[in-house]
Amino acid sequence: MVREIIAGIVIVYILGMLGIGYYFHQKGIADLEDFFLAGKGAPWYLIALSFFATAIGAGGTIGLSASTFEAESITAFWSYGIAIFSFFIVAFLLGHKLPKTRNITLPSMLEDRYDEKTRAAAVPFYLLRFISTLGAQWLAAGTIISFLFADAITVTEAAIIGAIIITAYTVMGGMSAVMWTDFIQGCILFVGLWLLAIIGMMNLGGFSSATSQVTDVAPQAFDLFAMKWTLIAGYVVTLVPTMLVRQGYLQRIMSAKSPRDGFVGTTLNGIIGLAFIPVPLIIGAIGLVMYADIQNPQLIMPQMAMDILPDWLAGVVLAALAAAIMSSGDSFLLSGSSNVVDDIYIRYLNPEAGRDEQTRISQITVVGLMIFSLGLALVVPGIIDLIVFGAVALTGGVLVPWLATFYWPRGTSDAAFWSLIVGAGLTVAWWWIGYFAGTSEYMGLHPVFIGLPMSILLFFGISLMQEPEYEKALATARKHNLEDLERKTKRAMNQGEQRKPPTIEDTD
Structure with missing residues (x-):
């Protein structure tokens, strides 16, 4: 009976999410900016909670609790804690700038600042990342949904159902629907899982009793520094730069209605994330006592919710947990589709497409990307491991020219292209070598440590050897209302004029 109640609540919850998608569909979608960036009208609180729900996803909930259980330590904190801390850096560097931009994707911004070939070089890595x-x-969502329905449906069937639901409200309402569903899911997830953690500790006799029982099982369970400092440093070096080029996250900031909303929303997301991170760690640690013999550690969180929460609350929390996994899916689905539509279809196949055609193609692309990625995950699951290098390639190749777009007007188009190609190429090559050697860090080096330094060297080296392209930087600054970049560019142009040697005409 308990599972029937919970399943009923989950179904009502999902219907509510679909209702939100239908509501925004009825409001109408005017253009690509409306579909992919919510019409650039998102307030700070919507950015914060939807950002949080997207960033946490499967890895920051069931994944983090499972990692704590398997490692018998809360050192899994570093993998997500550092990533969340990096959102403050994102807010500082890009929070005020991205809401002013007029592009849909990051590669299109690279073309504005540099050239077409730089944009074309970046697009494949973004698509690999999203796929x-x-x-x-999809597979994570399938695992949870199948569990909620007592294995009445298989993981494969549940993954298909979850993918269809997410795609449905994404197609209907675009970014507005995605952000509002994520907002609701973020609120319920934060409150619900904190309640689960607190009630879980009370179930073991309170905080002191719970920590004592956990440390009896795993003495280092609460030693945050049981991990080697070199690994922690590795997380800092690899995770912080990655957050600066993750389009699925940055499009949240680009959707803000003002620079203030973009900055405040991103900063608040970091605060909420840091306040949430202890939850899956606590639940994973409690699982060492309550579920010592569990076969699948990823089910600790949903199993605990069913065992110790009232039926109605367990239903809401489990629905939000499943939806949190989906919230990452809808964001990456929408972001990947924007690359296909804006960077490929409109840029090369049909530049004259009208607004209705653009919207229709965007919706078709969302469905197509869902089918393609789901098919790969279900039919050839191992291929997901083989194409995940798209994520590290972005850090190794795109990061430097991307940040220079806003901060260094001296950068040139050739420098951007070659730093991206070589940096990403070396990163991918090192990843492949490690893959076949059976390690993620061949010779003890993460792939980013190979590609990123070369990208930095090439970008600044080539730029300083070539003539400045200040006119491009100035045009970009004016198009996107980047006042700081415009001032820097004009100052550099004036200094360049002053350093020029006098010509014959000047001496006459």
Whole structure:
């Protein structure tokens, strides 16, 4: 009876999410900006909670609790804690700038600042990133949904159902629907899982008793620094730069209605994330006592919710948990589709497409990307491991020219292209070598440590050897209302004029 009640609540919850998608569909979608960036009208609170729900996803909920259980330590904190801390850096560097931009995707911004070939070089890596991420999200959603329905449906069937639901409200309402569903899911997830953690500790006799029982099982369970400092440093170096080029996250900021909303929303997302991170760690640690013999550690969180929460609350929390996994899926689905539509279809196949045609193609692309990524995940699951290098390639190749777009007007188009190609190429090559050697860090080096330094060297080296392209930087600054970049560019142009040697005409 308990499972029937919970399943009923989950179904009502999902219907509510679909209702939100239908509501925004009825309001109408004017253009690509409306579909992919919510019409650039998102307030700070919507950005914060939808950002949080997207960033947490499967890895920050069931994944983090499972990692704590398997490692018998809360050191799994570092993998997500550092990533969340990096959102403050994102807010500082890009929070005020991205809401002013007029582009849909990051590669299109690279073309504005540099040239077409730089944009074309970046697009494949973004698509690889989204395809691999989506595949993993569908399978995670399938695992939870199948569990909620007492294995009445298989994981494969549940993954298909979850993918269809997410795609439905994404197609209907675009970014507005995605952000509002994520907002609701983020609120319920934060409150519900904190309640689960607190009630879980009370179930073991309170905080002191719970920590004592956990440390009896795993003495280092609450030693945050049981991990080697070199690994922690590795997380810092790899995770922080990655957050600066993750389009699925940055499009949240690009959707803000003002620079203030973009900055405040991103900063608040970091605060909420840091306040949430202890939850899956606590639940994973409690699982060491309550579920010592569990076969699948990823089910600790949903199993605990069913065992110790009232039926109605367990239903809401489990629905939000499943939806949190979906919230990452809808964001990456929408973001990947924007690359296909804006960077490929409109840029090369049909530049004259009208607004209705653009919207229709966007919706078709969302469905197509879902089918393609789901098919790969279900039919050839191992391929997800083989194409995940798209994520590290972005950090190794796109990061430097991307940040320079806003901060260094001296950068040139050739420098951007070659730093992206070589940096991403070396990163991917090192990843492949490690893959066949059976390690993620061949010779003890993460692939980013190979590609990123070369990308930095090439970008600044080539730029300084070539003539400045200040006119491009100035045009980009004016198009996107980047006042700081415009001031820097004009100052550099004036200094360049002053350093020029006098000509014959000047001496006459």
